[in-house]
Each structure stands twice: as C-alpha cells, then as structure tokens.
Ligand SMILES: [Ca+2]
C-alpha cells in the first residue's frame with residue numbers, strides 16, 4: 001500500500017502571486033472569525049471552504065479527537081504540540097503497559113510500522129523527501145493550533161489529533177498496520193479518522209474495520225488518491241482502496257482535490273462511485289517537520305511549506321470540518337455528520353471539464369455552510385471573544401522560541 005502521491009513542487013513564483021491575490025481580496029464581515037496566525041493570509045484553501053463562518057460557530061472542542069493514520073509526525077512542532085492527544089492512562093518510558101491496552105508506553109499514540117511508541121518522522125531510504133513529512137503536514141491541515149500567533153490555523157483550532165504511524169519514511173505501509181491503527185483509534189476515543197492514503201488491494205479486513213468504526217460512531221475520511229500522471233486516475237477504470245471499497249457509498253467520505261478556481265486539481269483521482277466530495281488540494285500551506293525532528297534534514301527543513309498538492313491535503317479539510325461538527329453536535333451519528341458535509345457542499349459542476357461531470361462527488365466542501373445554524377452562535381461567539389488572547393493555553397516551549405520561518409525569508 002502506498003500513500004497518495006505525488007506531491008509536487010511548483011514554481012514559487014506562482015505561489016507568491018496567488019498569496020498576494022488573496023491578501024488583497026475579501027473584506028471580512030462582522031460575523032466572521034479571523035485568526036491571528038501570521039501565515040493565515042496564505043491559506044487560500046480555508047477561505048475557499050469558508051472556515052471563517054464556521055469558526056463563528058465553533059473553533060473546535062478539545063473533547064473531539066481526530067486520529068491521523070499516516071507517516072511519522074513531528075509532534076513537537078510549535079503549531080502542533082499543544083493539540084496532540086495524550087493517553088492520560090499511560091505512563092511514559094516505564095516499559096509497562098499501564099492502561100493494559102496492549103501497547104507499552106503509548107503516551108502519544110503508536111507506531112504500527114516499528115511497533116514502538118515513537119511516532120516521529122521516520123527515515124526515508126529511497127530519498128522521497130516528501131514522504132517523511134507527510135504525517136506532520138496532514139495533521140497540521142486538520143488541527144494546527146489556531147489563533148496562537150504562530151504559523152497557520154488548522155480547520156479546527158483546538159481539537160486534538162491522535163498520531164498513528166502506518167507508513168514508513170518512503171510512504172509505504174501494509175493493511176494489517178492500518179487495520180490495527182483504526183482499531184486503536186476507535187478504542188482510544190477518536191471520533192474522526194483521517195486516512196490520506198490509498199492502495200490497490202481490496203481487502204475484506206479493511207472493509208470490516210471501517211464498518212466497526214462506524215458501529216462505534218467514528219467517521220472515516222479517506223483520500224481518493226492521486227496519479228503520477230497529471231491527468232489523474234479514472235477510478236472507474238482502476239479503483240483504489242479504501243476510497244472505492246464496499247463502504248464507499250455509505251460509511252466513509254472519499255475526498256478528491258480541487259484548485260483555487262474549483263476545477264479538479266492536477267493528479268487528483270476522480271470517479272462517480274469512489275468520490276463523495278471535493279476539497280482544495282493544490283498548493284496548500286502546511287506545517288513541516290522542524291529541524292530537530294530528524295537531524296539528517298537539519299539544513300533543508302522549513303517550518304512551513306506552501307506547495308502541498310494532492311488529495312492527501314484535501315481529505316484533512318473534510319476531517320477538520322467533521323471535527324467542528326462533532327464539537328457542536330457530539331450526539332450526531334456518522335451518517336448525520338456525513339450527510340451534513342455532503343449536503344452543504346458548493347456545486348462546482350459548471351467549471352468541471354466535459355466528461356468529468358459527476359466524477360468529483362457532491363461538490364466542493366463548504367465548512368461555513370456545514371456549520372451554519374448548528375449551535376447557538378451568540379453564546380459560542382461570546383466565549384470565543386473572551387478566549388481570543390488564548391491566555392489560558394500553555395506557553396510555547398522554550399525550545400520552540402525564535403523558530404525560523406522559511407516563508408518569511410522570501
Ligand atoms: Ca498502553
């Protein structure tokens with residue numbers, strides 16, 4: 001099984017022009033909530049899905065946990081560390097499985113590749129430098145801490161992510177690891193699972209565990225995958241899993257990618273039977289593993305990277321939106337959350353190439369519409385204004401002070 005590839009690095013010039021365009025763009029209406037994160041102005045994808053309206057309803061509950069089943073994670077990243085799930089029933093580094101869940105010292109999740117408690121970025125042996133950073137990037141798109149005057153904002157600012165490693169440093173993994181990780185996520189209290197990975201094997205055990213997740217009211221969001229061919233893959237001809245699994249039409253949400261003008265992103269797979277929705281998946285900015293997360297990358301690692309392309313980036317936006325919904329509607333079933341996300345998508349068929357109409361799901365994700373009207377907005381907003389300074393949150397640790405921002409050097 002291989003995670004969704006490729007991410008590609010496009011010319012920085014294009015990205016800069018794009019950022020400038022968005023920076024001078026919309027004036028924010030009063031009911032919108034805008035975070036103070038310095039790189040937020042580059043997060044065109046969040047504007048596209050209208051998270052500012054969604055954030056006027058909720059910026060995410062700490063009680064909602066999104067399991068990110070992916071490659072290794074830099075959980076010490078300054079924009080991630082305060083949103084990492086912690087297994088409070090486990091004692092770190094004592095060699096004992098304190099909570100009796102079968103995993104020794106699983107304080108921050110588990111590495112199912114090496115069967116260890118170390119969930120950090122893993123070594124790449126095939127020099128595919130984007131694979132080792134994949135988990136960090138995906139986690140940040142879902143749940144980078146918002147409004148902390150640092151880096152970017154995740155779709156949910158405050159919900160926590162559970163790091164579960166199933167892909168090695170080259171981006172490869174196997175189904176038993178993924179099945180175990182899904183079971184772990186369900187048992188440890190995740191209510192959303194993000195799978196930014198695909199494979200060609202249609203496996204019954206994977207189908208079964210996704211159904212187990214639904215039975216436990218855990219929503220599974222998956223990437224539709226990318227093809228190395230810029231044209232993307234027609235999933236009707238060559239299906240990938242779990243996007244095209246037997247669960248696809250009811251239990252999980254399979255996500256393809258779109259660009260800034262709501263056309264299918266380069267590389268993004270498509271197909272009526274295997275895609276439920278589209279979300280921005282081209283030239284996104286996300287957190288990148290920090291220098292000390294893996295020493296061999298010490299000279300080449302910015303803290304943020306703005307050339308993330310692929311359905312691996314699109315799926316986390318849906319997972320983050322699901323986390324926001326679950327923050328205000330904790331009692332909703334998987335079906336209710338799924339229907340809400342699909343029913344409130346923006347139609348994009350008009351701009352889709354002839355022959356691909358109907359192959360990008362129900363439309364492009366709109367988090368603002370998905371959240372609108374779900375909670376007593378005035379009360380929620382009042383508490384958000386009060387916490388705007390985020391004084392109650394833990395301080396940025398000493399080691400993370402004075403971080404070097406690649407983008408600010410441009
Ligand atoms: Ca344990």
Ligand SMILES: [Ca+2]
Pocket residue numbers: 090091092093094095096097098104105106
């Ligand atoms: Ca222990």
Ligand SMILES: [Ca+2]
Pocket residue numbers: 037079144145146147148149150151152153154
């Ligand atoms: Ca931030």
